[in-house]
Amino acid sequence: MSSPAQPLAASLVQSVDWLAIAPPTIAAVVGLVVLVADLFVAEHRKALLGWTSVAGLAAATAMLLPLLDGDRSTFCLTGDAAVCSYTADRFTVVIQFLVLGGALLAALLSVTALKDARKELPEGEYWFLLLSSAAGAALLPASRDLATLIVALEVASLPAFALVGLRYGDRKSSEAALKFFLSSVTATAVSLMGISFVYATTGTLYLTQVADRIQDVDGQFHTLAQTGVVLTLVGFAFKTAAVPFHFWVPDTYVGAPLPIAAYLSVIGKAVGFSGLILVTVVALPSYADVWGPALAALAALTMTVGNAGALRQQATRAYSAVRLLAWSSVGQAGYLLVPIAAAAYSGDAEKSIGSTVAYALMYGAVNLGAFAVAALVGRTKTLNRVADYRGLYASSPLSALLLAFFLLCLAGLPPGIIGLFAKVTVFSAAVDAGLGWLAVVMAVNVVIALFYYLQWTALLFRAPEGEPERHRVPGPVAAAIALTGVLGIALSGAPQLVLRFTDTGLF
Secondary structure, eight states, X not given: OOOTHHHHHHHHOOOOOTTTTHHHHHHHHHHHHHHHHTTTSOGGGTHHHHXXXXXXXXXXXXXXXXXXXXXXXXXXXXXXXXXXXXXXXHHHHHHHHHHHHHHHHHHHHHHHHHHHHTTSSOHHHHHHHHHHHHHHHHHGGGBOBHHHHHHHHHHHHHHHHXXXXXXXXOHHHHHHHHHHHHHHHHHHHHHHHHHHHHHHHHSOOBHHHHHHXXXXXXXXXXXXXXHHHHHHHHHHHHHTTOTTSOTTHHHHHHHSOHHHHHHIIIIIHHHHXXXXXXXXXXXXXXXXXXXXXXXXXXXXXXXXXXXXXXXXXXXXXXXHHHHHHHHHHHHXXXXXXXXXXXXXTOSOHHHHHHHHHHHHHHHHHXXXXXXXXXXXXXXXXXXXXXXXXXXXXXXXXHHHHXXXXXXXXXXXXXXXXXXXXXXXXXXXXXXXTTOHHHHHHHHHHHHHHHXXXXXXXXXXXXXXXXXXXXXXXXXXXXXXXXXXXXXXXXXXXXXXXXHGGGOOOOO
8 A cells, every 4th residue: 555655755756858958967977077087097198088078068069959949848846847947948058059169169279278288287177177167057048946047157167266276386377266266256145145035035946936926026025126136136247247347357367277268258258148147037027127227337337348458458468468358358248238238128028138149159159269369379479468469470371360350250340240240239139129328338339349459450460570480280279260260250151040049939
């Protein structure tokens, strides 16, 4: 005779959709495999760990293909199958492609960086941390409850602190990691405080239920709910490097190994912006009057300060190329914030969010390409100054042409058509939402950015000082540059491939 407890226990057992969770799961499992294998692999064969990691990230990215057919959800409430903790919809798959594809390119750059480091970087730990961070970053866009969202955010962030400061005996690297750690921990604490306030007023962590219940909060809890919304926004503003929470970016990028700086510039932003989208547009649409103006002001401030910082970089200063890319990434974060702010005012929030996704895809491809060329030049010019790129065309024509193309894409000039289309999409999102002043600020900043992008581009084709130095291109770096170049050129030839993602399927 079965006890009454058995049917209850059976009702609480959830079936897991393994296909839906395959991409982050593969990255996490391969990370554990690499960490254990590091104990047994001989020193002269450590390169196998890198290639295993590259293969794992490639497999995780490939597992996104079966998810293109339709929405899949898992870890759902037993009483309500529509309320789930993990959803693999169109938005999730596109962001996971950006995250895992970006991590794959960073891994290709890392293979050469670890070889050049000559034991300054421990290989087993490096690959484990990179794969763990990528797994957390891939989990985040699929998260549909606040607890999973924060866990994914920390799984993506905590290994990144260690990666920044992993180089043995490097004071600059340690200082960068400490600054990154302190700012990110502060952001997490503020976010958790905000989320606890939201939970206290709604009694649920699921995003769709929060959206329903927070509209009917008792008057006495209204101030608590508003405070929760603001604190949650502040926490994610740290993660997206929005001004005034951007101060950690330049020093962190300079102190980190260059592949990790590339990783943070794209994957770190994808994590922050996808979390911000889920919290604002999905969980808190009824508080658009709170987060809309806040994000619009942050967008204007971020793009202005970022471009001003990039403009101030001196070509002969040590690490000025990496600093310029760091400040440029802050400016680009401002553009990415514009459509999210516009979603608060627009009648078509999905289209606005799609503009951010489309821009993020363009930015991810070309920014990783620029960092890949910077990694190539940095192998012979360890100070990696902008001045070191003078005459690059004479010594490495293809690398110079591709870097020029990437910079023109970031500037939004032909032949970087995809950069132009992405900026127009963001600009139109602001105009359609009635944010004319923000569109004007964006237009002014695009003009400011033209100066330093074109200045660097022109330097590539000037006559070199002295004999041009030949840059031997290692296979993994060549593969990373080629992949980003092909992707950027293909998207410039057919920008509709990216613009079709303005339909995110998030609503």
